[in-house]
Amino acid sequence: MVAVILFVPLYFIQHPVDVTVRRGAVATFYCFADGSPKPKLSWRKGDVYLTPGQRFGRIQVLEDGTLEIGNVQVQDEGVYTCIATNNMNHSRMSNTSLTVMYPPVIVNMSTDTIATKDTRLTLQCEVKGNPVPAVTWVIKDDVQSKYTKIMTQDGIHYLNIARVQNSHEGKFICEAKNKLGTARKELFLNVQGRTCRANDEFTCHYHGIDAHCIPKAWVCDMDKDCADNIDEQNCATDVVFHGVRHVMVIMIVEIIQMNIEIHVSC
Numbered sequence: 001m002v003a004v005i006l007f008v009p010l011y012f013i014q015h016p017v018d019v020t021v022r023r024g025a026v027a028t029f030y031c032f033a034d035g036s037p038k039p040k041l042s043w044r045k046g047d048v049y050l051t052p053g054q055r056f057g058r059i060q061v062l063e064d065g066t067l068e069i070g071n072v073q074v075q076d077e078g079v080y081t082c083i084a085t086n087n088m089n090h091s092r093m094s095n096t097s098l099t100v101m102y103p104p105v106i107v108n109m110s111t112d113t114i115a116t117k118d119t120r121l122t123l124q125c126e127v128k129g130n131p132v133p134a135v136t137w138v139i140k141d142d143v144q145s146k147y148t149k150i151m152t153q154d155g156i157h158y159l160n161i162a163r164v165q166n167s168h169e170g171k172f173i174c175e176a177k178n179k180l181g182t183a184r185k186e187l188f189l190n191v192q193g194r195t196c197r198a199n200d201e202f203t204c205h206y207h208g209i210d211a212h213c214i215p216k217a218w219v220c221d222m223d224k225d226c227a228d229n230i231d232e233q234n235c236a237t238d239v240v241f242h243g244v245r246h247v248m249v250i251m252i253v254e255i256i257q258m259n260i261e262i263h264v265s266c
């Protein structure tokens with residue numbers, strides 16, 4: 001009797017297809033192969049190699065060779081490779097990729113800024129998100145003049161002000177939107193070299209000569225808002241003084257109460 005071993009080169013019944021999911025969802029990749037001898041499936045991403053029944057964190061390969069990624073995160077994006085191997089050391093591979101959709105995130109932005117009048121200024125806002133967010137700078141109407149220009153390069157959105165004017169002082173908000181959400185972040189621009197309004201502003205000194213303006217409410221608020229810190233310089237003693245005086249008042253009240261009690265008990 002002669003045994004006939006039928007050899008069928010391994011082949012993919014189903015190649016995995018690219019998957020796009022929202023962050024937090026489950027991504028599933030199907031991959032099936034056949035041949036004789038029967039192939040076994042495994043998956044690889046970078047240095048991680050998983051066979052059916054194995055798990056690596058949120059990534060697992062089911063017994064039938066299906067790859068499942070739970071609670072998908074942005075760092076899961078990339079290429080995943082389905083590998084079919086038989087016991088004759090033949091193998092075939094099929095690549096697929098995972099794309100993760102997520103709302104905008106402002107990853108980097110200029111901080112509160114002091115700019116000198118009539119100088120050039122560039123503010124920047126770096127945004128990530130998928131789909132690619134639309135980014136705008138929300139600024140005061142009178143700032144949207146010929147002196148301002150918005151441009152984008154390598155995912156960073158720049159607001160260029162050719163000549164800083166008094167009217168530029170105020171909040172600048174970077175706003176990024178895609179269909180999954182909106183991100184906003186703001187900064188405050190102080191224009192140095194203008195005369196502060198006496199009724200609601202405090203004058204800071206900068207390098208000893210120039211000045212910029214801050215709201216009076218920022219004086220003695222425990223935050224350094226002036227470059228030379230004069231907005232917080234004469235506050236500490238007041239606080240201590242008031243604190244000491246407060247303690248003294250309590251002590252006097254307690255002594256009076258004790259005297260009354262002694263007098264009553266006598």
Ligand SMILES: [Ca+2]
Nearest residue numbers: 218223225231
């Ligand atoms: Ca302050």
